[in-house]
Amino acid sequence: MATSRALAQAPPAPARRGQHPGIALTVIAATQLMVVLDITIVNIALPHIQQALNFNTTDLSWVINAYTLTFGGLLLLGGRTGDILGRRRVFIAGVLVFALASLLAGVAQSSAWLLAARSLQGLGGAIASPTALALIATNFREGPERNRAFGVFSAVAGAGGAIGLLLGGMLTSWLSWRWVFFVNVPIGIAIALLAPLYINESERHPGRFDLVGAFTATVGMVSLVFGFIRAAEHGWTDSVTLLSFSLAVVLLAAFVLNERRAPQPITPLHLLRDRNRSGAYGLMLCVAAAMFSIFFFVTLFVQDILGFSPLRAGFAFLPISVAIIAAAQFAARNQVRYGPKPFLVTGSLLVLGGVVWAAQTGITTTYVGGVLGPTLLFGLGMGSIFVPVMLTAVSHVAPHETGAATGMLNTTQQVGGSLGLSILVTVYGTASRNEARQQLGAFLHQATPQQLVEFRATGRLPAPYSSQVLVHGISSAFQMGLVFAALAVLIAVFVIKVRPAPAPVSPSGEGA
Incomplete structure (x- = not known):
């Protein structure tokens, strides 16, 4: 503890302030991209990881959960640590931990080794991510400059999941599953070297760790x-x-x-007394829960039903990345003019529309007819939401609590995603089991003697029946996702009451 107090009270190291804001934003955004895409980059590589390290199907899910749960669970501590010790130095430490954990994951020789490395990755991400977001407030002035920075950051954060799917397919197909982890190492080292040169250090606030x-x-x-x-x-x-x-x-x-x-709590509960901030957290939680349904189950559908290869499945998500980036940039440029409310309502409605469309998925659904449209709507909705929800969450927050406020926002996103996905998987599993019983009856009624012999040997229904089971489970999961999307709309419409900020006044007294 003495060491922590000494670090907190030491004067910040000088930085080359304001000389290269573009480089500073690139470093911050690259960190967020690295942290966010690691949630999905592993998805497409899972079958190869299972075969290489002898995972069973149940334990394989923890390759994802070990990261997301550690990441989401420790984000609050990461934000608080940046407030106490200085955001830049904590940011660099988190990036280095993340890079080291990625290296350890890439060379893993057993399932336990990989899961431990994934948990360490989550720790590094939890340290780096909230401080990365808070560093935007430290390095960019409030107003259009900060809004533009948030726009870039939000586009990267929103598109990171889809980019991870594409990059995972490329690395797995062309190199090895280990490269989905190795790719983070040189990026992390570059960020750690550039951060002290181009990112301002924040003021430190002596305190205790909760x-x-x-x-x-x-x-x-x-x-x-x-x-x-x-x-x-x-x-x-x-x-x-x-x-x-x-x-x-x-x-x-x-x-x-x-x-x-x-x-000195890790989560100052008085932050929740602000109606708009609480609404922003609730909105992010619901949107993240719906978002994971899109990424997880659409990935499952295009590979197992449409027969896409890992690489082609990754490319199938490119349109959603473009939609997120375009919508986030438009929202960032127009925050001063319209305020957050219209974008939060419109974005939530687009998300709801995308999930409603996806819930119509059936056995005859094609990519163009039933996948591309819903994902584009969803991408436009997410991109419209990310910038205003971030601005709402940090608005009117004391400087020494910015890390806690952004940490809570990131936490609601990760916890919403993990909790939402677990609920959707539960719905998927229940619906699939019920449908499997019906399909089994239909199969036994129509099966030939040869088909019965094969079924007794493998315990698996033939493709037409098993595909119907899978599609029914996915459609049921999307229907549950409608609940999360509808809650997001209600919060955006009835809870959040923010208005456009007054136009800045120039020194001459005229509106800017």
Whole structure:
């Protein structure tokens, strides 16, 4: 603790301030891209990882969960650490941890080794990501300059998932699954070298680390997500499922009590008293829950039903990346003129429209007829939301609490995604099991003797029947995604009440 106080009180190292804002923004955005795309870049490589490291199907899901849960659970601590020790130095430390963990993941020789490295990646991402967002407030003046920076940052953050799918397909097809991790190492080193030269250090605020809050929040959220995942496989009455949910309730209640009493909480609960900020967090949570349904289940559909290769599946997501970038840039350029509210409402409605369209997925759905349209709508909606929701979350926040405010925003995005996906997987599993029983009856009624022999040997339904089971489960998951999208619309319309900021006044007294 003495070391922490000494670091917090030491004067910040000088930086070449304001000379190259473009380079500073590139460094910050590249970090966010690296952290965000790592959530999806691994998805397409999972079958190769399973074969190389002898994962079973259930444990394989933790290659994703080990990262997202650690990342989401420790984001609050990462934001607080940047406030206390200085955002630039914490930012660099997080990037280096992330790069080291990526190297360890790339050379993994066992499943346990890989999962440990993925958890360490999540820790590095949790340190780097909230400080990256907060550094925009440190390095760019409030107004159009900061709005433009947020626009670039939001476009990168929003498109990172789709870019990860494309890059994962390319690296897996052309090199090896290990390169989905190795690619982060040179990028992380370059960022760590450039950051001290072009990024301003923030003012440090001496304080304490709320380790009790970090522990109860992280383990509580892990228990909650694990409970949903467990229910998808073993049912809601399973003893481990019930124990996991009970532990989650106890720990998350302890987290709230601790934050109310702690002298320097990891999450200043008074930040939630602002109606608009609370609405921004709720909106981000719901949109992220719907977003994961699009990325996860559409990826499953195009590969297992449409027969796309990993590389082609990655390219199938390029349109959503373009839509996110275009919408985010438009929203950033027009924040001063229109304010956040119109973009939040319009973006939420577009997200809802995309999920409604995707919920019509059937066995005869084609890419052009039933995948491209919904993903484009969803991309336009996400791009419209990201900039105004970030600006709303950090608006009127004291400088020493910017890290906490941005950490909460990132946390709601990651927790919303993880929790939403676990709920959607539960719906998918239940719907698939019910449909499988119906398809089994239809198969047994029509099967030839040869087909019955093959079924007894493999335990698997033939393609037409198994495809119907998969599509029914995906469609049911999208229908659950409608709930999250509808909640986002309600929050945008009825909770958030922000108005356009007054036009800046020039020294002559005329409006800018």
